[in-house]
Amino acid sequence: MQPLLSMAPTILVVDDDEHIRSLETKVLERQGYRVVQASDGNEAIKRLDDDGYAAVVLDLMMPHANGFDVLDHLAQTNPLLIGKTVIATAFVREAENARLHEVCRVLVKPFDIQQLVDAVQTCAQ
Numbered sequence: 001m002q003p004l005l006s007m008a009p010t011i012l013v014v015d016d017d018e019h020i021r022s023l024e025t026k027v028l029e030r031q032g033y034r035v036v037q038a039s040d041g042n043e044a045i046k047r048l049d050d051d052g053y054a055a056v057v058l059d060l061m062m063p064h065a066n067g068f069d070v071l072d073h074l075a076q077t078n079p080l081l082i083g084k085t086v087i088a089t090a091f092v093r094e095a096e097n098a099r100l101h102e103v104c105r106v107l108v109k110p111f112d113i114q115q116l117v118d119a120v121q122t123c124a125q
Contacts, residue, residue, distance in 0.1 A: 008034045009054035009124050014044040014070065015088065016062040020109075024057055024088070027113050028120060041065025045073045048081075054124035055104070056081060057116070060089040071103070086119045 011033045015021040018039070025035045033054075038044035042064045048056075056074075060067035067087065074082050082102055089095050090109040104123035107115055 008032050010034045010036060010052055011120060011124065012036050012038060012044065012047055012053045012056045012058075014038040014041070014056065014062070014067070015059040016040050017059070020059075020088075023113075024116060027116060028057075031117055031120070033120070033124075041067065041069045044070045048073060048078065051078075053081060054084065055120050056085040057088055057120065058085055058103075060087060060094045061091055068097075084123045086116070086123050088116070 011028050013021055013024045013028070013035055015024065016039055021037055021039065025037060028035050036047055038047050040062045044058070045065060058067045058070055067089070071082060071085070083104055085103040087095060087103050087106040088109060088111065092108055095106045095108055105119040107119060
């Protein structure tokens with residue numbers, strides 16, 4: 001029998017701030033999700049080559065490749081996952097622009113942890 005965690009939906013959490021990424025990961029794991037982390041857009045793009053993510057929590061402003069680069073990659077490789085993406089950003093203007101990519105939800109930092117949980121639960125369906 002496989003462990004329950006292996007059957008849990010997998011969420012990709014992408015943020016260059018280690019503390020935020022760690023907090024989001026802990027919160028989502030407590031909700032029963034399996035979480036894979038990426039510390040920048042390039043790492044996220046590599047991880048997105050693996051299939052099977054139920055949702056993505058994506059920061060926009062990161063070094064190397066930003067969240068818009070990740071969305072562009074998804075548009076070419078897995079456009080359905082854009083509709084399962086939660087943007088988590090401190091930049092309101094950029095967040096408004098992200099809506100053009102047809103993401104599932106946009107959270108402006110700082111956000112309430114329950115908002116993150118609700119957004120992921122909605123988007124991962």
